[in-house]
Amino acid sequence: MTGNFMKKTAITLSLSVVMCMMSLTAYAKFNIFGQNTGGGQMTVGEVKNDVYENEYCGYSVGLPKGFKYLDAKGVAEIDGSSEEFIKDKDAVLKSIDKGNTVIVAYAEDSGGYNNVNIGLAKYGTSLGISEKELYDETISDIKAEFEEMGFTITDIDVVKATIAGEEHYIIDTKAKLSGYNMYQKQAMLMGEDYAMCVTATSFDDDITDDMLAKIEKIK
Structure with a gap:
């Protein structure tokens, strides 16, 4: 399995998971696209010295040693x-407001296999649905996305995790493809009208906790 294939696979999975949540829950149940509650000015964020920062969402995402953000x-x-x-x-931002999920930052290790990507989506706390409710609503569809891509799911669950010193719910997935073990954790950090989705993916060795540990609140 090539590094490029792993990269494409991880990104495709990330987008599939986010779009499952957006299309089946946010759009179908709440019809949110194009709506704002006035919860502040959304920003795309930027990478400086291999740290991604998004002032609107209030989080920064650093990297484990050996990782680097792409241009x-x-x-x-x-x-x-x-x-x-x-x-x-x-x-x-216009694309996001139309309901699209956009990957705005992507980092990988020196081998090109393990990666962190950050997507922005039109989904926020103003909808009145919690992280856990969101994941519980769509986890069966997310599992189907993995299986459609050829993965054998060994475990997928909604679990509690500490992100930047706060308790959140995340999707924790373990799967196999072509004899390789894949580990993925995905956290959706919601602002009032938008969300920052951080996806950590690793192959063979599970280092996803190390990746998520680099998420910090912007002071």
Whole structure:
């Protein structure tokens, strides 16, 4: 299995999970796209010295040793868009407001296998549904996405986790593909109208906790 395949697989899974939650829960049940409650000005965020920061969501995402964020061209290749689009913050925000999930930052280790990606989506606390309710509502569809891609799920569950000193619920997935073990943890950190989705994926050795441990509150 090549590093590029692993990268594409991890990103596809990340987008599939987010879109499951958005389309089946947020859109179908709440019809939120295009609506704002006035919960502050959303930002795309930026990477400085290999730390991603998003002032609106209030979190930064650092990296374990040996990881590095890709530039705009690399992120565009992962997101399936263009370098011009990724660099155009207004265009990215307009796309998110239309209901699209956009990968705005992507980091990988030196081998190109293990990775962290950050997506932004139109989903926030103003909807009045908790993280756990969101995940419980859609976990069966998320599992189906994994299986459709050829993964054998060994475990998938909604679990409590401490993120940046706060208690959150995350999706914790363990699966196999072509003899490789895959580990993935995904946290959706919600602002009032938007959410930052951080997905940590590793192959063979589970280092996803190390990745999520790099999430911090912006002071």
